[in-house]
Amino acid sequence: MKRxxxxxxxxxxxxxxxxxxxxxxxxxxxxxxEWHLNDKAASRIENILGxxxxxxxxxxxxxxxxxxxxxxxxxxxxxxxxxNGNYNPEIQxxxxxxxxxxxxxxxxxxxxxxDPKRELEYLKMLVHLVxxxxxxxxxxxxxxxxxxxxxxxxxxxxxxxxxVWDSKVIDGKNLSYTExxxxxxxxxxxxxxFSLQSASMEDWLQEAVALRxxxxxxxxxxxxxxxxxxxxxxxxxxxxxxxxxRLAGILNDIYG
Numbered sequence: 642m643k644r645x646x647x648x649x650x651x652x653x654x655x656x657x658x659x660x661x662x663x664x665x666x667x668x669x670x671x672x673x674x675e676w677h678l679n680d681k682a683a684s685r686i687e688n689i690l691g692x693x694x695x696x697x698x699x700x701x702x703x704x705x706x707x708x709x710x711x712x713x714x715x716x717x718x719x720x721x722x723x724x725n726g727n728y729n730p731e732i733q734x735x736x737x738x739x740x741x742x743x744x745x746x747x748x749x750x751x752x753x754x755x756d757p758k759r760e761l762e763y764l765k766m767l768v769h770l771v772x773x774x775x776x777x778x779x780x781x782x783x784x785x786x787x788x789x790x791x792x793x794x795x796x797x798x799x800x801x802x803x804x805v806w807d808s809k810v811i812d813g814k815n816l817s818y819t820e821x822x823x824x825x826x827x828x829x830x831x832x833x834x835f836s837l838q839s840a841s842m843e844d845w846l847q848e849a850v851a852l853r854x855x856x857x858x859x860x861x862x863x864x865x866x867x868x869x870x871x872x873x874x875x876x877x878x879x880x881x882x883x884x885x886x887r888l889a890g891i892l893n894d895i896y897g
Contacts, residue, residue, distance in 0.1 A: 667772045668818035716736045720740045821881075
């Protein structure tokens with residue numbers, strides 16, 4: 642995936658707005674997941690996290706970017722998927738990508754062979770990576786560093802497309818993560834939960850690719866404001882809800 646993010650490892654390390662979903666979005670996914678855990682999974686996860694919650698550990702993987710011991714995680718936040726929507730390991734970063742590493746982490750947690758410190762870290766990673774996989778610009782098309790190279794203005798402020806999708810639209814709603822989580826979770830019918838949790842991780846990639854026409858439907862002058870928010874915010878809400886419900890399904894499978 643070098644042609645997707647040849648320098649993104651460095652830009653993400655220092656530019657907060659390049660982190661998938663921003664703090665609010667990741668916490669929303671963690672909170673929704675917590676509400677959909679079965680009793681056994683909830684109890685076991687509480688024993689692992691102690692006083693923390695899924696919402697409050699959801700940004701750990703971004704926070705440890707300041708610690709050089711975790712540099713190997715830098716490429717795990719994203720992947721390249723071409724227009725056919727299929728995962729191709731040959732075009733990914735050599736140090737790992739979001740799709741493959743999420744699968745590895747799930748299997749490691751299922752094994753029950755991890756020491757407590759590693760299990761805690763892997764659980765935090767899983768919460769974050771499921772979120773990243775539901776931010777469509779972290780499932781990149783290979784030529785614009787996940788929208789970081791697409792310069793736009795958002796209500797007359799210079800920025801880039803990635804930042805707008807990560808946080809600017811969501812933060813512009815002025816909702817706390819608990820308010821947004823509560824709002825979205827009201828839609829979580831049994832039928833929707835079943836449908837979302839029945840999808841495979843490969844399906845998630847197909848969904849991201851299918852959203853590209855919406856993501857890249859930009860005015861020629863790159864000026865984004867109310868019309869863009871009106872068009873894209875419902876998509877962002879759907880992605881956050883899907884991420885939270887699917888994370889719960891994975892955790893119930895591992896710990897329930």
